[in-house]
Amino acid sequence: MLCRVTITERQRSCFAAHPDRSPLLVVDLDVVRQRYEDLVAALPGVTVFYAVKANPLPELVSMLVELGSSFDVASIGEIEQCLAVGAPPERLSFGNTVKKADAVRRAAELGVTRYAFDSECELEKLVAHAPGSLAFCRILCDGFGAAWPLSRKFGCAPDVARELLLEAARHGLRPGVSFHVGSQQFDPAAWDRALATVADLRAELLAEDVELELVNLGGGLPGTYLEAIRPVDEYGSDIVAALRRRLGPDLPPEMLVEPGRYLVADAGALRCEVVTVARKSTTDEHRWVYLDVGMFSGLAEVMDEAIRYRVLTDGADRPTGPVVLAGPTCDSADILYETVDYQLPLDLRAGERLYLQSVGAYSTTYSTIGFNGFPPLDVEVLG
Amino acid sequence: MREQLATALAPLTDRGVRRRYREGALIFAEGDRGSEVLLVTDGVVHLVVGSDRDIAALGPGDLLGEFAALDGRPRSASAHARTAVELVAFSASDVLDVIERSPDLDLAASRTTVASGRRHTEMRSVAVGGLPVGQLARRLAARLDGDHRMVDIDAGALATSLEVSREQLARALDELHHRGVVALERGRVVVLDADDLRRVADEE
Numbered sequence: 067m068l069c070r071v072t073i074t075e076r077q078r079s080c081f082a083a084h085p086d087r088s089p090l091l092v093v094d095l096d097v098v099r100q101r102y103e104d105l106v107a108a109l110p111g112v113t114v115f116y117a118v119k120a121n122p123l124p125e126l127v128s129m130l131v132e133l134g135s136s137f138d139v140a141s142i143g144e145i146e147q148c149l150a151v152g153a154p155p156e157r158l159s160f161g162n163t164v165k166k167a168d169a170v171r172r173a174a175e176l177g178v179t180r181y182a183f184d185s186e187c188e189l190e191k192l193v194a195h196a197p198g199s200l201a202f203c204r205i206l207c208d209g210f211g212a213a214w215p216l217s218r219k220f221g222c223a224p225d226v227a228r229e230l231l232l233e234a235a236r237h238g239l240r241p242g243v244s245f246h247v248g249s250q251q252f253d254p255a256a257w258d259r260a261l262a263t264v265a266d267l268r269a270e271l272l273a274e275d276v277e278l279e280l281v282n283l284g285g286g287l288p289g290t291y292l293e294a295i296r297p298v299d300e301y302g303s304d305i306v307a308a309l310r311r312r313l314g315p316d317l318p319p320e321m322l323v324e325p326g327r328y329l330v331a332d333a334g335a336l337r338c339e340v341v342t343v344a345r346k347s348t349t350d351e352h353r354w355v356y357l358d359v360g361m362f363s364g365l366a367e368v369m370d371e372a373i374r375y376r377v378l379t380d381g382a383d384r385p386t387g388p389v390v391l392a393g394p395t396c397d398s399a400d401i402l403y404e405t406v407d408y409q410l411p412l413d414l415r416a417g418e419r420l421y422l423q424s425v426g427a428y429s430t431t432y433s434t435i436g437f438n439g440f441p442p443l444d445v446e447v448l449g
Numbered sequence: 450m451r452e453q454l455a456t457a458l459a460p461l462t463d464r465g466v467r468r469r470y471r472e473g474a475l476i477f478a479e480g481d482r483g484s485e486v487l488l489v490t491d492g493v494v495h496l497v498v499g500s501d502r503d504i505a506a507l508g509p510g511d512l513l514g515e516f517a518a519l520d521g522r523p524r525s526a527s528a529h530a531r532t533a534v535e536l537v538a539f540s541a542s543d544v545l546d547v548i549e550r551s552p553d554l555d556l557a558a559s560r561t562t563v564a565s566g567r568r569h570t571e572m573r574s575v576a577v578g579g580l581p582v583g584q585l586a587r588r589l590a591a592r593l594d595g596d597h598r599m600v601d602i603d604a605g606a607l608a609t610s611l612e613v614s615r616e617q618l619a620r621a622l623d624e625l626h627h628r629g630v631v632a633l634e635r636g637r638v639v640v641l642d643a644d645d646l647r648r649v650a651d652e653e
């Protein structure tokens with residue numbers, strides 16, 4: 067069984083009601099609600115912390131507060147945003163391993179009690195400014211099997227993590243471990259591999275009479291792009307089985323996941339316009355199709371063609387040919403897809419509208435504020 | 450070999466890392482990639498193959514995991530803590546070092562023992578079963594261009610052309626990675642050892 071995604075009726079009506087707005091992203095919160103409920107059901111015993119960075123629209127965060135979600139936050143800005151819409155501070159986790167000392171102090175004042183770290187330098191800030199908190203050390207993961215690996219920038223090797231966690235415990239912090247298997251992870255077994263490392267680390271802490279209090283399973287659950295993905299209940303059953311196998315029978319007191327992409331990607335449909343169709347040589351059958359949306363207006367994740375949005379046109383059965391898709395700015399990096407095989411109708415003309423699916427994650431806040439004079443991405447939210 | 454190695458490692462526990470497990474905990478699983486050798490210092494460890502075939506009970510002074518440390522292949526059995534267990538984990542490099550320095554041990558002979566041990570217990574490597582490792586190696590080898598060690602890959606297209614899922618492809622790449630044949634970067638594979646790659650292509 068593989069997943070399907072559609073543009074919802076509500077999104078279609080919204081596009082129809084705003085014929086002149088392009089590009090326009092329409093986020094349907096019903097989809098987010100459904101994803102959240104599916105995930106909670108798929109991961110019994112694990113608390114869901116929504117990674118706000120994936121899409122911080124106030125209406126969306128506010129709905130998740132009401133549904134009972136907790137939140138992974140990356141900055142004081144996100145902390146204040148969550149608190150403003152009613153999330154209690156005990157439901158927040160400061161998951162960024164790169165924080166100014168001032169940010170830690172401010173977060174602690176606001177009542178935040180969970181903090182990520184992966185270095186001595188960050189640990190010192192937690193010891194000084196967030197005494198008694200849950201300090202979880204992020205360990206390196208190979209990110210393998212993921213479309214968007216995060217491996218090099220974050221985390222430390224398990225032997226470093228052991229020393230840091232023992233030191234955290236000596237200073238009265240409560241030790242935890244986190245990892246991120248890489249965003250858009252296609253392989254549900256990736257969590258098992260990471261949990262094997264967590265289990266070793268836990269046994270090493272226990273040998274020093276230190277209990278691991280929290281395991282953070284990170285994000286990585288996929289959205290629906292060009293490639294087929296497994297349904298979330300398959301991920302859930304694999305992850306729960308891995309937790310029981312690797313960390314059972316005495317599971318750590320707190321286990322959490324931090325999905326961003328999975329909860330919001332499929333909720334966003336983007337309508338854009340073809341600005342120019344160009345044939346650049348008489349021998350190459352590829353046409354260059356320039357859109358009014360690109361790398362700098364919300365589609366930053368097309369970098370390296372890692373995230374491959376599904377592209378739809380109106381009208382069925384139109385013969386197609388290969389295209390390169392590019393954005394509207396005068397920056398040569400503003401190309402969406404050049405090596406991935408995209409096919410669009412041969413009779414495609416300037417002015418025609420296209421639809422990109424599953425654009426709800428890492429898009430709304432990922433646009434520049436006016437590069438080349440183009441405004442940030444225009445967004446409508448359906449509550 | 451196992452006894453001599455255990456004897457040689459016993460006085461060196463400060464070079465390893467101590468681990469403690471509660472009763473019922475999994476120490477490692479069949480199919481895992483682990484290269485550490487574990488010396489039990491307290492409690493009882495059961496080695497299990499498949500879902501329930503107990504093949505050995507180990508106690509203080511016993512060693513486990515030396516197969517994987519010496520031949521780099523996946524764990525051939527799971528290890529479970531039957532009671533509370535304490536052990537010391539030694540890295541593969543420490544173990545090789547100890548073997549080289551010990552007059553009673555010989556690396557080549559140890560490897561032969563491991564190879565026959567694997568055959569003897571007829572343990573299969575579940576992690577590799579059914580994966581397109583050889584096919585993948587052939588494909589990568591064909592794209593090696595002189596001294597250029599970098600092969601750009603499009604995982605989606607490659608999986609399609611090998612007629613496997615992306616997960617299977619990921620695991621096959623992972624397998625080559627763990628054998629030290631390739632390193633993995635985003636969107637490309639760095640061939641670390643072209644001869645090894647061709648060997649895998651021929652063997653599998």
Ligand SMILES: Cc1ncc(COP(=O)(O)O)c(C=O)c1O
Nearest residue numbers: 117161249285286324325326327
């Ligand atoms: C600390 C942390 N947690 C969770 C996430 C969410 O990841 P995903 O969108 O893959 O679920 C991210 C993404 O960058 C992250 O940095």
